[in-house]
Amino acid sequence: MSFRSAKPAGQLRRHLGIYHALWRNSVAREMSFKSNFLLWLVVEFLWFGLQLSFISVIYLHTDHIGDWTKWQVLMLVGASHFIQQIFQAFFLTNCTQLSELIRTGKLDFMLLLPVNTRFLISLRQVDLGGFVNAASALAVVAYAARQLHLAPSAGQAVGFLLLCGAGIVVHYSLMFLLASVAFWTVRAQGIVWGYYNLFNIARLPDAAFHGFFKAFFRFAIPMLLVANVPVKLLIRPFESPWEMALLVGMSAVCFALSELFWRVSVKRYTSASA
């Protein structure tokens, strides 16, 4: 459904322009519900604090989980929260709204617009609170790094952020894939909800798992790579470069799969309204 312009550079500039307008729209929307915006920040802070205290309580009774120490796991929880929140800021609401767009027939208008439809659907709204939460998560990562006496090089820091980016692509692709199920059944919202359970797995240290469970959540649904791999780059660099390659590879595979499924689904779309 994309509109082909003559030059790819012009295409990019046009999409950036559109995205700029979408941002302004989102900011205006968020600012009209200020108290609600602040309350959501409280909710997210509470849940983040809850995850951190869970780990702290466990480490009252043990000093390692596999080969992970307390501050290493807290750093992992922080990194996982960072990835999840950035994903949330850009994509989450948009993915969950897809089923509503299909149900009400609003998707028709989007398909008609001279812009890549997936781009528009995925990035329509920005959740600004996500950036605030992501900053708090980064603060936890930084504090944990201090406690561990880590002094990451610039290369490590950049690598960490790039690998986090790969993790965000994994979350986005899988969530978009699940949301696209709405093309086949009206009640896809429950499926999207189910994805929240996967976030819970992403923030646990991979050394806690073995056998089928571990293999499944690395090679099929790469939840145990998303946050574990970036953190490992900081705490044990050069230990397992193949895992980094695996995360990047899996993110590409997930994205390709979601694009494939999206194209098949749109082809099948017959519109809900009139």
Add this chain to the structure above:
Amino acid sequence: MKKYWHVMKIGTENMLVYRFNFFFRAAVSLLPLLATIYLWQTIYRGQKPEVAGYSLAAMISYYLLVTIVDTLTAVNEDDWQIAADIKDGNISQFLLKPIDYLAYRICLFLSGKLIFAAVSIVPVGLFMFCFRHYFVAPPGWALTGCCLLSVLLTGLLQFFMSYTMALLAFWLLEVSTIIFILFAFEYIAGGHLFPLNILPPGLEMALNCTPFPYLLYFPVSVYLGQVRGAELGRGLIIQAGWVILFYFVARWVWRRGIRTYTAVGG
């Protein structure tokens, strides 16, 4: 009474529509549970056989029991529906009819739980079967009876607290944040994440002064035989006290809310 029986029947039929949704929810929520169990297994491996008085079997039993009690008692959609009823003006019809909204809602809650529990039996039961080696045997008839009574009280307390929170929709445009904040407290202070008695004693004592442990932790600890004799009796009385208190709070908030209610769109 007959009209409420009809409400339950209709509620049950309505809920059956969501059976696949329920099934999916119950099945997928077992994933984090499985992850937590693996996490504890790893902690116990190559370490002392007990953590804070829990053997590995007791710890795994704890999480399995939490899952069962949660399936039987947790409020699923009721609070959202009540808030939506108020916001959309749907409660106007209840003000005109000889039906008590709270009783109506309890009926829907019970029928919803019935269907949810029935649908969950397959995935949860299968899960329990896989971990049956770890499951601690029931503590004898008397304690099992007390545990069931406590589960019933837990369900009522869950309902009355959620109901009261949802009634805040009379005053607030958005209650979902408030509901999530309460849920966060319930999640950690109710014992979802870990048994409360692995906390430092002072903290555990402080939590016991709040209603949260009675939303989940208490019936589980009764089953595990951690609460006995006079302590058990006292616990049940406190739990019943919280239920009664929140019942009256719910009634009171409703009366106040109705006064400000303007039937938007109703």
